[in-house]
Amino acid sequence: MKVLISAHTLDYSGVPTYTFTLYNELKKRGHDVYVYSPNGGPFEKEMITFKSMKGVKTPDVFIGQCRDCTEKVAELFPSVPKIFISHGTITVHEEPPSANIDYYVAVNETVVGNLVRLGVEGRNIALIRDFIDTDEFSPRTPVSSKLSSVLYISNRRKGRAYMAVMQACRRLGVRFNAIGAPHGSVRQVSDAINEVDLVVSIGRGILEGMACGRAVISFDRSVVDGCTCGDGYLTRKAYEQSKHENFTGRTSGRVMNTLDMINEMERYVAGDGLINRSLAVDHHDVRKGVDSLLSIVKKL
Numbered sequence: 001m002k003v004l005i006s007a008h009t010l011d012y013s014g015v016p017t018y019t020f021t022l023y024n025e026l027k028k029r030g031h032d033v034y035v036y037s038p039n040g041g042p043f044e045k046e047m048i049t050f051k052s053m054k055g056v057k058t059p060d061v062f063i064g065q066c067r068d069c070t071e072k073v074a075e076l077f078p079s080v081p082k083i084f085i086s087h088g089t090i091t092v093h094e095e096p097p098s099a100n101i102d103y104y105v106a107v108n109e110t111v112v113g114n115l116v117r118l119g120v121e122g123r124n125i126a127l128i129r130d131f132i133d134t135d136e137f138s139p140r141t142p143v144s145s146k147l148s149s150v151l152y153i154s155n156r157r158k159g160r161a162y163m164a165v166m167q168a169c170r171r172l173g174v175r176f177n178a179i180g181a182p183h184g185s186v187r188q189v190s191d192a193i194n195e196v197d198l199v200v201s202i203g204r205g206i207l208e209g210m211a212c213g214r215a216v217i218s219f220d221r222s223v224v225d226g227c228t229c230g231d232g233y234l235t236r237k238a239y240e241q242s243k244h245e246n247f248t249g250r251t252s253g254r255v256m257n258t259l260d261m262i263n264e265m266e267r268y269v270a271g272d273g274l275i276n277r278s279l280a281v282d283h284h285d286v287r288k289g290v291d292s293l294l295s296i297v298k299k300l
Contacts, residue, residue: 001060002032002057002060003031003032003033003034003060004034004036004056004061004077004080005023005033005034005036005062005065006062006064006065006070007036007065008037008065009039011043011181011185012042012043012185012186012187015066016041016043018204019037019047019065020046021131021286022131022290023047025287026290034047034048034059035049035050036056036073037069038052042187053073058077059077060080061080061083062082063083063085064084065087067093067094068093071099074099078100081102081297082099083102083293083300084103084104085107086104086114089111089114096115096119096120102124103124103125103126103296104126105128105293105296106125106127107127107130108127108129109127109244110246110250112127129283129284132280132284132285134280134284137190137193137280138211138212138213140212141194141195143197143214143273144270146268147174147198148174149175149177149195149196150169150174150177150196150197151192151193151196151199152179152183152199153189154178154181154183154201154220154221155182156180156220156221158182158183159221159228161219162178162183164219164256166178167261168265169265172265174265175196190208198216199212200220201218201220201247202218203246206242210234215233215269215272217233217261218230219232219261219264227255228255228257229250230256231249232254232264233265233268234247234272235275236275
């Protein structure tokens with residue numbers, strides 16, 4: 001099957017890494033996959049990509065991401081079955097396209113609600129949680145019985161959130177490292193995660209940390225109001241609440257400072273990493289996600 005996917009950009013941020021994960025799983029299953037991304041990025045070297053739709057062959061199915069990109073492709077291939085994946089509720093890129101979309105996919109409950117609010121019928125929406133490759137992101141090194149190292153994963157510029165995590169680590173006497181756009185992007189994120197005991201992040205960074213068998217703290221600068229907030233240290237119970245907003249901190253709206261971060265880090269239990277790994281495999285594995293996605297394609 002020929003599958004065309006769209007993505008606004010292919011840098012090392014959330015939607016592009018989701019695109020890369022989806023692309024690889026479809027390729028493993030023998031599908032002919034290619035990506036339209038007008039802005040490109042580092043991932044374009046690892047996939048079959050196009051920055052222009054000129055000459056792109058007609059697919060059997062189109063999986064759209066980013067409203068503008070989806071509208072452009074939909075106009076070129078009006079008779080091709082179309083699925084639109086919405087990853088959030090903040091930017092216009094995640095809003096329903098003004099095109100004939102056959103089915104919508106939302107990565108969490110809040111996105112489902114947002115699509116309905118914007119006029120999409122609930123019966124045309126499937127909830128398929130944000131997924132990652134749990135083989136690539138897996139525990140390869142043991143964690144310490146007592147917290148000794150922390151990794152902060154963020155594409156936000158250095159500011160209060162970065163300082164809160166760094167200062168908390170300094171006061172607790174634990175090793176601190178940061179990766180992401182302002183701190184130095186790393187291609188092999190799983191390697192960096194396997195070097196620490198605990199990961200501080202939001203979104204996919206949380207899932208990657210969980211899949212690697214690490215304890216995690218939901219915390220970063222909010223794109224909504226600029227506050228440094230999060231859902232804090234994730235236990236199994238906290239995971240069930242935080243997943244509704246993809247671990248972005250908007251569930252609790254809890255603003256945290258350095259002292260709060262110290263308190264969260266002091267909740268560290270080495271065994272929580274095993275629980276997190278189990279949750280990631282059960283609910284966020286790419287194979288299960290693509291199974292669900294292909295079942296929609298089969299219906300269409």
